[in-house]
Amino acid sequence: MRQEEGVWHRLDVVARSISPFFVTLLLVLFALLPLHIADLSPIVPALALIGVFFWSVHRPDLMPIWAVFLIGLVQDVLTGGVIGPGIIGLLVAHALVVWQHRFFLAASFAVIWFAFMLVAAAALAVTWLLTSIAMMTLLDPGPVFFQYLVTLAFYPCLAWAFLRGQRLFQR
Amino acid sequence: MNKPTGSEIRVASPLKAWASRFALLLLVGAAFGLMLIGRTNSFIVEETRTAVTDMVTPILDAVSQPVETFSGVIDQAEALANLRSENLALKEQNTRLLEWQAVARRLEAENAALRSLNRMVPDPAMSYVTARVVGDPGGAFVRTVLINAGERNGVEKGQAAITADGLAGRIAEVGKRSARVLLLTDINSRVPVVVGDARDRGVLAGDNTNAPELLYLGPTAKVQVGDRVTTSGHGGVFPPGLPIGVVAGVGEKGIRVKPFVDWAHMEVLRIVDYEMTGILDFEAQVGAARAAAAAGNAQ
Numbered sequence: 001m002r003q004e005e006g007v008w009h010r011l012d013v014v015a016r017s018i019s020p021f022f023v024t025l026l027l028v029l030f031a032l033l034p035l036h037i038a039d040l041s042p043i044v045p046a047l048a049l050i051g052v053f054f055w056s057v058h059r060p061d062l063m064p065i066w067a068v069f070l071i072g073l074v075q076d077v078l079t080g081g082v083i084g085p086g087i088i089g090l091l092v093a094h095a096l097v098v099w100q101h102r103f104f105l106a107a108s109f110a111v112i113w114f115a116f117m118l119v120a121a122a123a124l125a126v127t128w129l130l131t132s133i134a135m136m137t138l139l140d141p142g143p144v145f146f147q148y149l150v151t152l153a154f155y156p157c158l159a160w161a162f163l164r165g166q167r168l169f170q171r
Numbered sequence: 172m173n174k175p176t177g178s179e180i181r182v183a184s185p186l187k188a189w190a191s192r193f194a195l196l197l198l199v200g201a202a203f204g205l206m207l208i209g210r211t212n213s214f215i216v217e218e219t220r221t222a223v224t225d226m227v228t229p230i231l232d233a234v235s236q237p238v239e240t241f242s243g244v245i246d247q248a249e250a251l252a253n254l255r256s257e258n259l260a261l262k263e264q265n266t267r268l269l270e271w272q273a274v275a276r277r278l279e280a281e282n283a284a285l286r287s288l289n290r291m292v293p294d295p296a297m298s299y300v301t302a303r304v305v306g307d308p309g310g311a312f313v314r315t316v317l318i319n320a321g322e323r324n325g326v327e328k329g330q331a332a333i334t335a336d337g338l339a340g341r342i343a344e345v346g347k348r349s350a351r352v353l354l355l356t357d358i359n360s361r362v363p364v365v366v367g368d369a370r371d372r373g374v375l376a377g378d379n380t381n382a383p384e385l386l387y388l389g390p391t392a393k394v395q396v397g398d399r400v401t402t403s404g405h406g407g408v409f410p411p412g413l414p415i416g417v418v419a420g421v422g423e424k425g426i427r428v429k430p431f432v433d434w435a436h437m438e439v440l441r442i443v444d445y446e447m448t449g450i451l452d453f454e455a456q457v458g459a460a461r462a463a464a465a466a467g468n469a470q
Contacts, residue, residue: 033234033235065198069198080308080344083216091202130206143310
C-alpha cells in the first residue's frame with residue numbers, strides 16, 4: 001500500500017469513528033430549531049437520547065461514555081434549564097445498554113425498540129426527578145410523559161435513517 | 172471499518188469492567204457537581220452558556236430560515252383558504268378600530284394637557300431592537316427561546332421582549348450576538364402586573380403550562396374572567412401598560428391568564444429598551460437602601 005492511501009484510509013477511519021458523536025450533536029442542534037408548529041414545542045422528542053441509545057446498542061465502541069457526557073452537557077447548556085439532569089439521564093441510558101450489551105447482540109429491531117421503551121422511561125424519569133430536585137418544586141410529569149411517547153414514536157424513523165447511513169458508510 | 176462481531180464484544184476483563192464502572196461514577200459525579208455549581212455560582216454557568224449559545228446561534232440562524240419559509244408556505248395556504256371570511260371580519264374590525272382611534276386621539280390630547288397641568292415626570296423614552304427567534308429548545312422543563320441579537324445590538328438583561336400581540340417574556344441571558352428570552356410561561360418567570368379596570372396589583376407567575384397563574388392579589392381584588400392583564404411597571408424592568416393577556420379562568424387551579432402572544436407563530440421579537448434602572452441595578456439599590464438605613468440608625 002502506498003503512503004498516500006494510508007493517510008486517506010486513516011482519515012476515513014477517523015471520520016467514521018467520530019461520526020456517531022457528531023451526528024448526535026447535530027440532533028441536539030436540530031431539536032433547538034423553532035418549527036412553529038402549534039403546541040409541539042413542549043413535547044419535542046428527546047433526539048439526543050435516541051442517538052445515544054442507538055449507538056450504544058449498535059456501535060458501543062463509537063459511543064464512549066465521555067462522548068455521552070459531552071452530548072448531555074451541550075444539550076443542557078443549550079436548552080437553558082438546569083445543567084446536570086439531562087447529562088445524568090443520558091449516562092443512565094448508556095449504562096443500562098452497556099450493562100445488558102449481551103442481550104442486544106442478537107436482538108431483532110422490535111426487541112430493541114421495546115428495550116428503548118424501558119431505557120428511555122428510566123432516563124427521562126431520572127431527568128425529571130433531578131430537575132424537580134434542583135428546582136425544588138414538583139414539576140408536572142404530564143409534559144415529560146408526552147415527550148416520552150413522542151420520543152418512542154420517533155425512534156423507528158431515526159433508527160432507520162441511522163442504519164441506512166451506516167450501510168452507506170460500510171460499502 | 173469492520174463491524175465488530177459478537178466474539179469481539181466479549182465480556183471485558185474484570186479490570187476493564189472496573190475501569191468503565193469508575194468512569195460512569197466519575198462522570199455522574201461530575202454532572203452532580205455541575206448541578207451544584209449551577210445552584211451556588213450561577214455566574215460561571217451563565218458565562219459558559221452564553222459563550223456556547225453565541226457559537227451555535229449563527230448555525231441556527233442559517234438553518235432556521237428555510238424552516239421558517241416552509242412553515243410560512245403552509246400558513247399562506249391556510250390564509251388563502253380563509254381569505255373571504257377573513258376580509259369580512261377585518262372590514263368590520265376596521266370600522267370599530269376607527270372609532271377607537273378617534274377616542275384614543277381625544278384621550279391623548281387630554282392626557283397631554285393634564286400631564287402638563289400637573290407637571291408629571293415624563294416616562295423614559297423607549298427604543299426597540301428587533302430580532303429573529305432562531306432557537307426554541309422546547310421540552311418539558313423550560314420555556315425559553317434564543318434570538319439572534321445580543322450585546323452588540325444593544326440588548327441587555329432584563330429588557331422586555333414583545334410581539335405585536337403583547338408581552339412574550341424578558342431577556343434572561345445575553346451573549347455577544349445572541350440572547351435567551353425567558354418566556355412568560357416558564358416556571359422561573361415572575362412579572363408584576365395590574366389586572367382589570369380596577370388595576371389590582373399582582374404577580375404573573377409561569378409554571379411551564381400555557382396559562383400562567385396570577386399570584387399575590389390583594390384581599391379586596393375582584394378578578395373576573397375576561398379582565399385584561401398588563402404590566403404594572405413595578406420594579407422598573409418593564410414599561411407599564413404592555414398588554415399581556417386576559418384572565419381565562421378563576422377556579423381551583425388558581426387564577427389563570429391566557430397570554431395574547433401566539434407562541435406557535437412567534438418568529439420575530441421586539442426587545443424594548445426602556446431606559447430605566449431595573450433589576451440590573453438591584454444590588455446597588457439594596458446596598459444604597461441599607462447604607463441609608465444604617466445612616467438613619469446612627470443619627
